[in-house]
Amino acid sequence: MTERILDVKNLRIDFHTYAGEVKAIRDVSFHLNKGETLAIVGESGSGKSVTTKSIMGLLANNAKVVSGSILYHDQDLLKKSEKEMQNIRGKDIAMIFQDPMTSLDPTMKIGQQIAEPLIKHKHLDKKKAWQQALEIMKLVGINDAEKRINNYPHQFSGGQRQRIVIAIALVCYPEVLIADEPTTALDVTIQAQILDLMKDLQSKIETSIIFITHDLGVVAGMADRVAVMYAGEIIEYGTVDEIFYNPQHPYTWGLLNSMPTLSSTKLEAIPGTPPDLLDPPKGDPFAARNPFAMKIDAEQKPPFFKVSETHYAATWLLHPNAPKVTPPDEIVRRWQLYRKMNNQTQVH
Known part of the structure; x- marks a missing residue:
């Protein structure tokens, strides 16, 4: 029997806007x-x-969960403070966001940003957290990690920044x-x-x-x-x-x-909006x-x-x-x- 980690049931979410209630999510269920x-x-x-x-x-402040549940190991995340x-x-549960350019703090060294979840969640001291940050930088393929751990986001390319965002998300080995x-x-x-x-x-x-x-x-x-x-x-x-x-x-x-x-000769767009x-x-x-x-x-x-x-x-x-x-x-x-x-x- 396959173990279910997450179960989203009958989720409905509205957004309050000046124009009215946008019914953004309408009875979504998946696991x-x-x-x-x-x-x-x-x-x-x-x-x-x-x-x-x-x-x-x-969710944004103008979002309202109308109904449904999000069960993580049988605990409803929607009821959590x-x-x-x-x-x-x-x-x-960790998340890699869409844009690595805006996901990283431009004023903080990369090592500090990767180590932060370890200090908060694993209660490691700074030295151990930085050591693990260095290891995961190597794991995600950042070359010369010993030197680059002290760099700032603007010193990395777009692909490298995305690797760093992945490193931050994975550093605590989320489920x-x-x-x-x-x-x-x-x-x-x-x-x-x-x-x-x-x-x-x-x-x-x-x-x-x-x-x-x-x-x-x-x-x-x-x-x-x-x-x-x-x-x-x-x-x-x-x-x-x-x-x-x-x-x-x-x-x-x-x-x-x-x-x-390889077999198609032309691409067909879906008409309308x-x-x-x-x-x-x-x-x-x-x-x-x-x-x-x-x-x-x-x-x-x-x-x-x-x-x-x-x-x-x-x-x-x-x-x-x-x-x-x-x-x-x-x-x-x-x-x-x-x-x-x-x-x-x-x-x-």
């Missing part, structure tokens, strides 16, 4: 198993970062690591190095990772399971192979179809952008339909009475590949 990587993917504004900031207890959360943040688009500002070569580094460190310290990204290509070799978010909801989730090779929701089709592959969450649509939130939308999509929100024991998608196209549609050629190619993979597995 994280011990030692796995769960990727949460979706366009900007889909609710990925808000969901994970609620786990850390770092700020003081209790300070004891959890960095020690048990859960939340990586919020950790490679967005980096070029492709450095991006690949950072992803390889995270996988390597995960195997060494046995941490469970929630990996947030808008780029499905990034998670292909990184994730065990994938949750696809749209308009504050999870609309499809499954294993990485199920989402990549047997996607069922038209939004997931659109995301995959906009990804460059996400709905206004001040006044969310009544039915399927993707209906207005969905070329396969039916009348019921505008009237009634689809439930989750079961595709397999690990794969679910919220689309009326999976209803037994729904008409059969032909998805884009790239998706048909993936489906064929998935069937071939399954046939080979059954033979062996």
Whole structure:
């Protein structure tokens, strides 16, 4: 039986603005198993970062958790005080933020910033904390760490700063690591190095990772399971192979179809824009952008339909009475590949 580390149930979060209540997170549920990587993917504004900031207890002042629970070892993090959360943040659950340029204090030496969680959570003296900071700098691939531990953030490149942010997050060996688009500002070569580094460190310290990204290509070799978010909801989730090779929701089709592959000759953008969450649509939130939308999509929100024991998608196209549609050629190619993979597995 796989051990669940984290369980988010029926989470709803609103933001109070001058224009009204923005219903940012709308009944989101997912779980994280011990030692796995769960990727949460979706366009900007889909609710990925808000969901994970609620786990850390770092929501903005105008945010309100309307309902739901976030269970970490059966303790609801939403009921913890700020003081209790300070004891959890960095020690048990750590986060790599989007932008390494703004995540580091420009006035503090790097060694001091990495050592700080060790002094607070592990109660080490400064000398021991700096020694461990030096070790993790070497672990994340900072060359000449003995000298560079006394440098300031501006003396490092973007890729090195991202490695330092990862070092700060991992220095206490947290049980859960939340990586919020950790490679967005980096070029492709450095991006690949950072992803390889995270996988390597995960195997060494046995941490469970929630990996947030808008780029499905990034998670292909990184994730065990994938949750696809749209308009504050999870609309499809499954294993990485199920989402990549047997996607069922038209939004997931659109995301995959906009990804460059060796077989695709052109990229297709998803038309339109996400709905206004001040006044969310009544039915399927993707209906207005969905070329396969039916009348019921505008009237009634689809439930989750079961595709397999690990794969679910919220689309009326999976209803037994729904008409059969032909998805884009790239998706048909993936489906064929998935069937071939399954046939080979059954033979062996």
